[in-house]
Amino acid sequence: MKVVLLAGGFGTRLSEETHARPKPMIEVGGLPLLLHIMKMYSHHGFNDFIVCLGYMGYYIKEYFSNYLLHRSDVAIDFTTGSTRHFNTVVEPWRVSLVDTGLNTMTGGRLRRVKELIGNETFMMTYGDGVSDVDIGELAAFHRSHKRAATITAVQPPGRFGALELGSDGQITAFREKPADEAGWINGGFFVLEPSVFDLLEGDETVWERGPLEKLAERGDLAAYRHPGFWQPVDTLREKNLLEALWASGAPWKKW
Template sequence: MKAVILAGGLGTRIAEESDYKPKPMVEVGGRPLLWHIMKSYAHHGIKEFVICLGYKGYVIKEFFFNYYRHTADLSIDLRTGAHEVLNSQSEDWKVTLIDTGADTMTGGRLKRAAPYLGSETFCLTYGDGLSDVDITAEIAFHRKHGRLATVAAVQPPGRFGVLNLASDGGVTSFEEKPSDEIGWINGGFFVVEPSAIDYVSGDEMPWEQDPLKNLARDGKLAAFTHHGFWQPCDTLRDKRHLESLWESGKAPWATWIR
């Protein structure tokens, strides 16, 4: 099975980083978000990736083109340029990098990637969110329910606490906003049948708009509820939070090192 990763957006809300690199290349623990996502899929046995490039896609191309040597011990003859790879810790992944256009929407990027996907079920996600979603269980759920697409439904953590006020102006209690008040949202980890791509009309179509709405209308969209960790990296605040989790040695999404 292949995993498609949408990695072409601008990332305007984290411009401090994305002015110089694509958002999926923002680093957590010295590694790009994209690498963390791929490690998660590889942990579930999915090691073939189709990455949809757009904004500053050359940065992602250069990262993977040089990845084998950057993770290796090398012997280099500086006079001739001859070199020998002595030892490499590179992952056993196959990565296909597709330029899907600077202004193409998410659905359009998926449609452009279709020729590289074949006729088998595939996974789909965004390049800017980390989670410990059980991808193996989601694939099994998808196959059991027989829909054209399955989305991991998540409940984002409440960002603001709640004050309970008394009539005299005092505060009777304070509590964190529970996540279940927000409801279920698109968590960005999909399992998809190739025919679902027919719901995308062209480059201008966001996957999250008419395609998902029409799949739901036609009874072709299932929801796999995920109650664990889920965190997008949209802002510097999000990045710092993910960094602190990584530095603690207890990053919830890093299932491959548990």
């Protein structure tokens, strides 16, 4: 099953980092965020990736074209001109890097890689968030309900502590950063049938609006509930949060 990674957005809310690199290449623990996501999938046996590029796509192309150099130690003998790589990291991956346009919307990016996917069930996610979701179990759930699309539903992490107040205004308890009580939201990590391409009209198609709404209206969209860890990276605060979690034992690191 192929995995499509959306990695073409501008990442304007994280301009402190994205002025110099695309958001999926922001590093956490010394590794690009995109690599963390790919390793999540690979841990569950999914190793065929299609990366949809846009803003600063050449940065991602350079990284994977020189993956051996980026992920190995190097010995250079200037007298002979020879180069030797050691302590090499080898991945069982196939990676297709596709320029899907600078201003293309999420659904449009997916539409542009249709020919690479073919007539097969496939996965898709965003290139800016990590989770400890069981990808294998997600795939099995999708196969069991036989709908066109499965979305991973998550409860966003709480940002602020919550106060429990008595009738007289007295604080009776304090709950530290509860999960967002507004309900379940789109956490990405989709499993999709090729029939969804019929809902993608052009570069201007926003996957999260028309296509998902139509799938829901016709009862062709299922939710896989994931109550565990999930964290997007939209701000510098969230990037720093992942760095702190990485240092203390990253909950999404199963590889």
